[in-house]
Amino acid sequence: MVIDKFIDEIEFGLKILFSPSSSKRPRPDKKILNKEDLNSEIKKKHAQLMRVNHSGEICAQALYRGQLLFNKDKSIEKSLQKAANEEIDHLAWCEERIDELNGKTSLLNPILYIGSIGIGGIASIIDKKYNLGFLAETEKQVSSHLDKHLVKLSKYDVKTKKILEQMKFDEHQHEISAKELGAAELPKPIKKVMGITSKIMTTLTYKI
Secondary structure (H helix, E strand, O other), X not given: OHHHHHHHHHHHHHHHHHOOOOOOOOOOOOOOOOOOOXXXXXXXXXXXXXXXXXXXXXXXXXXXXXXXXXXXXHHHHXXXXXXXXHHHHHHHHHHHHHHHOOOOOOOOHHHHHHHHHHHHHHHHHHOHHHHHHHHHHHHHHHHHHHHHHHHHOOOOXXXXXXXXXXHHHHHHHHHHHHHHOOOOOOOHHHHHHHHHHHHHHHHHHHHO
């Protein structure tokens, strides 16, 4: 029933936003045992960077949920679900790392979640190839965004670097999977709007 699905989505959203996430895979930096020697300035900066990434993962969960709402293609559902599960790993890793760096997650996450699930839902209604195209372009932009963060990291913060490198690898694999399933190339104006929206989101969550 529609009402049951609606209730399930509310429960899932509340869990993602307000409950600690847990990963199925071990953290990529688990084997790095050296004691960190990061000053307060580096910790603050890196916590802010990871807050942006955490909010990105909040958006990713909402986008996937939205894209699954009206999708009827089983192969696409399987691909989206696999990607969503790996993004939960990312969410948990980011949360834990932010805490270790004495930072906080963004206050804007509930707003970002609501907006993203709406966008994902619209994408799933339009056309399955454009639904996959939206996924592929999102992952491509996220990979580019992670590259920029990796450059900004202090060379002494090997733990955060290891986490972001694994996240980038996963995002690239999601992009490849979407293209293999027949993702359509999105029109340039849509890509541009996605880029502008992403820039606004990253700027705000870095500060709030």
